[in-house]
Amino acid sequence: MSGASTFRAAVAALPTEPKAFFDAAKARLAGGARPVTFWGQPADDPAELTLTLVLEEAGRLDALRTAVPRDRGFHALTRAHPALHVFEREIFEQHGVKPHDHPWLKPVRSPGAGPAGMLRYPLYAVEGKEVHEVAVGPIHAGVIEPGHFRFMCLGEVVHHLEIQLGWQHRGAAALLLRRDPRSLAPLVETLAGDASVAHAWAWADAVEALAGLAASPELELWRGVGLELERIAMHLSGLAGLANDVAFLQGSAGYGRLRTTVINASMLACGSRLGRGWVRACELRLPSDRPLLEPLRAALALLERDVALVDDRFAASASVRARLDGVGALRREQALELGLVGPAARASGVALDARHGLPGALYARLPVEPVVEATGDCWARARVRMREIGASIGWIRAALDALGEPAPFATPVGPLAPSTLAVAVRESWRGEVVHALETDAAGRLRHYQAQDPSLRNWHGLALAVRENEISDFPICNKSFDLSYCGSDL
């Protein structure tokens, strides 16, 4: 179906010769197709590497595939299409197959580099008598995941920021292949633990597609409710963090306690404050026979009333606006060129939202309009999140009206189709989550490509802080609110 957020194809139907693949990729990218993901995996012939490029074009997902000789590599697409930079770096890092003429082939995660390897990271150096470097991390001052930031400064002004990740690398890709793909939910929920519902939903979409099953409208509505609760909770968490970082403590306390309301509502419905267990393949799970409709509606009513009060206070505070307005601005052209996704892209004027672009039956029934701001600065990213909270409250209300009191059910998943590729996209609070699962001839999992939106957005942060003061970095970082572990996997 056009606009569906899941793509399925027989593996045998995909491959083309390298020349045809690259010609088609270039033509379609130049014609406005948007790269969704691009990865490498071992081919049947050990001397070759299989490359798969997934594109979104005219509201549809499509996949292109070829195999290139490992020793010869391939000509990088990045120079013409910078949005592919991190994917080609990842292919080189994981498989040693070189994308020739890639402008900046630096490590993505330094997998298993250990202490010595992490210290050898090729940080870009800016030279000059006036230049000084400031190194921060991997361990930061707050309760936060680790990452290393190296600022090249001229006085207080950041000329360039290098972001070195990989500290969080847990070897998730290998672990995803160790168990029956149909029972991977508890692991998938921890790939980026603040986007458990989004990742689990993309996994479930792909597994169900491989099993030849489709989620019922009720199941899709319920998953949609879980996803929007996750979005509201994390947007409140981000706004609380932003308020805290500009020392606006009433905002931090207010948004923080409202997040508690949301995650406690999630817990009532699924047993976990982080939505763990909300999504299972072909299953609608409820913890007990406790009625949920009424407490969920009550939580939404409280949120709608009290979030508006805090928003009003936050937006009217001169000290908040003085710190956020015009700081960390990323232009629309930059966001498009880098292939940014999620609120970071929307804050820079890019109307990209998988719920809108790839609506499927669910979002065709209950549409979502992308929330877009024009200025691309920290305030725009905060505004997108404030406005999306309101939109999500409305969406959940409509979904609950359509759903009524949810009733649990479970359908056995059954065997997965052999030699089939399924790619699923879901719009997490941070942007699109992409899960691609491929089976072998026996229907076992052959490859699992899980992608968090953070992977593509980190470089957006690096550009946004240029020519800003180093003291504004924390709010720039918080306004992007990217995942370290989701990127490092």
Add this chain to the structure above:
Amino acid sequence: MLKALRVLRSQGRQYIPDPRRAAPAGFRGLPVLSERPCDEGCRACADACPTDAIALAPLRLDLGRCVLCDECARACPAGTITLGPEHRMASGTREGLVLRQGAAAPPAVAVSEALARRFGRSLKLRSVSSGGCNGCELELNALGNVNFDLGRYGIDFVASPRHADAMVLSGPLTANMREAVELAWAAMPAPRFVIAFGACAISGGPYAGSTVLARELLEREVPALWLPGCPPHPLTFVSGILDLLGIDLPR
């Protein structure tokens, strides 16, 4: 000013007066293993467990590996395992996290006289995430919010290991973070201790089988407090630390 007052009034009083007695509605917490003998050869729960937390004959559940996902309870044909609402599941020892069938005592934390004397009125924590998925980190941050308000007990997270009395470790401890974690620990002045927060820190959790972990620090420095869950509920942390330091003990 009026806007500020409106926010204040809407907020009301948010703190949880007695965290030990709080009953979070809907929480899927401490597993309970009934006394009923398992059917010969049945291994439904162990097969369903994503983290190999369950051993059979006799049935045991290692809360240090458990992610509270409920798969075992749903797989058990006899209803022997149920995950109840109890959030008090911290343990003072690693062995204390292994649950057995029947009315055996749930995990408990004995008051440490030594730690209570030193830190009972002021405890400063340094959080270090090493492979944490931000689930644990979100809940550690939540400890400081107006609901759990850990600061009222004199317990705070601090920015520097130099100022810290205990290191709260979250995540499975990645190889790439090994040196950073060791440096942070070395920077902490004695007396000091480790708190293991979440299934990943305690056992590796879902990542126990990964080849890119380095868990030497935890093998060398035995935590004084083990906080299970994925992530642990903030109440699990508050109750556990209050028990360890003998703060506000129920009379």
